Amino acid sequence: MNKRGLILVISGFSGVGKGTIVRRLMEKYENYALSVSVTTRPPREGEVHGKDYFFISEEEFSAMEKEGRLMEWAGYVGRHYGTPRDYVFRRLDEGKDMILEIEVQGALQVKEKYPEAVLVFVAPPGAAVLKERLLGRGTESIEQVEKRLLRAVEEAEAMEVYEYLLVNDELETCVEELHRLMQCEHRRTNRNRELMEDIKLDLKRFVEGEQ
Ligand code: ADP
Ligand code: 5GP
Numbered sequence: 049m050n051k052r053g054l055i056l057v058i059s060g061f062s063g064v065g066k067g068t069i070v071r072r073l074m075e076k077y078e079n080y081a082l083s084v085s086v087t088t089r090p091p092r093e094g095e096v097h098g099k100d101y102f103f104i105s106e107e108e109f110s111a112m113e114k115e116g117r118l119m120e121w122a123g124y125v126g127r128h129y130g131t132p133r134d135y136v137f138r139r140l141d142e143g144k145d146m147i148l149e150i151e152v153q154g155a156l157q158v159k160e161k162y163p164e165a166v167l168v169f170v171a172p173p174g175a176a177v178l179k180e181r182l183l184g185r186g187t188e189s190i191e192q193v194e195k196r197l198l199r200a201v202e203e204a205e206a207m208e209v210y211e212y213l214l215v216n217d218e219l220e221t222c223v224e225e226l227h228r229l230m231q232c233e234h235r236r237t238n239r240n241r242e243l244m245e246d247i248k249l250d251l252k253r254f255v256e257g258e259q
Contacts, residue, residue: 053079053140054233055162057148057155057210060170061200063182063193065216066149069170072223073147081144083136086112089127092187102132120150120157125195129154145230152206159209166233168226169210173217 060066074080086102088109097103104112109128112118121130131154136146148158158165172178178200182193207213212229216222237244 051143053081053142053144053146054230054239055136055140055146055148055158055165056080056230057150057158057165057167058170059150059152059155059168059203059210060216061172061178061203062196063178063185064170064172065181065219065222066170068219069216069223069226070147070149072219073226076223077227079143079145080147081139082147082149083131085129085131085150086118087127087129089129119148119161120154122151122153122157124151125192125199152203152209156206156209164239166212166230167210168212168214168229169207170214170216170222171207173215 058066058070070080070082074082084098084100084102086104086109088104088106089101091097091101091103095101095103106128109121109130112132113121113130117133118130119133119136121128123129129150131148131150136148139146148154150158155167159167172181175197179193179197182188182196183190188196214222214225233239
């Protein structure tokens with residue numbers, strides 16, 4: 049099996065359950081690690097600097113971007129978000145599958161720069177459920193919820209860019225599906241060139257030894 053981890057990009061409408069899915073996936077399986085993004089939005093109640101996000105100023109953000117320290121970045125509802133590069137690559141080298149929970153513009157940049165990444169879009173079982181989840185989370189004002197729903201209409205246009213579509217109806221089912229599809233991705237022949245060479249060599253040597 050390929051030893052290097054895979055980049056897993058997860059996008060989906062705000063409130064669809066991305067964070068919940070990722071937390072559960074990491075509770076159940078050890079081979080995943082989460083990229084912690086930088087953002088210029090203020091922390092929500094209970095969010096921890098360095099765990100949920102690195103909360104930074106617009107000036108710090110633009111310095112990181114200029115210095116090429118972000119793998120990708122985007123504006124979202126008036127704020128900036130980006131993925132610090134070094135941490136992701138260090139963990140990939142350690143063999144972790146790195147989860148980037150990012151929005152559509154960022155996902156497009158990742159796909160362009162790192163075509164080997166796996167792109168997954170998470171949809172809700174229905175629009176009404178999405179609004180319920182956003183409101184149920186209780187972290188945004190009603191105006192913010194309305195803005196996020198409008199943004200969802202735009203984001204829906206980009207679903208086709210992704211390789212996989214998951215529907216987050218029942219949480220455990222969705223998490224299992226995601227884990228299974230990552231296991232399949234690891235087994236793609238184009239990710240296992242070294243192993244294929246080893247198999248060929250092993251066979252050749254064995255057959256030669258038999259003669
Ligand atoms: P996102 O990270 O996509 O913005 P969250 O993970 O914060 O979304 O989830 C939004 C809300 O929906 C949370 O209150 C969460 O508990 C709830 N939720 C997530 N997945 C499910 C699910 N499968 N069934 C019911 N509620 C869910
Ligand atoms: P939230 O404010 O709800 O935490 O995140 C808003 C949106 O920004 C979500 O769609 C989330 O996936 C996305 N996001 C979070 N971090 C990043 C990032 O580093 N890059 C990009 N492009 N989007 C991000």
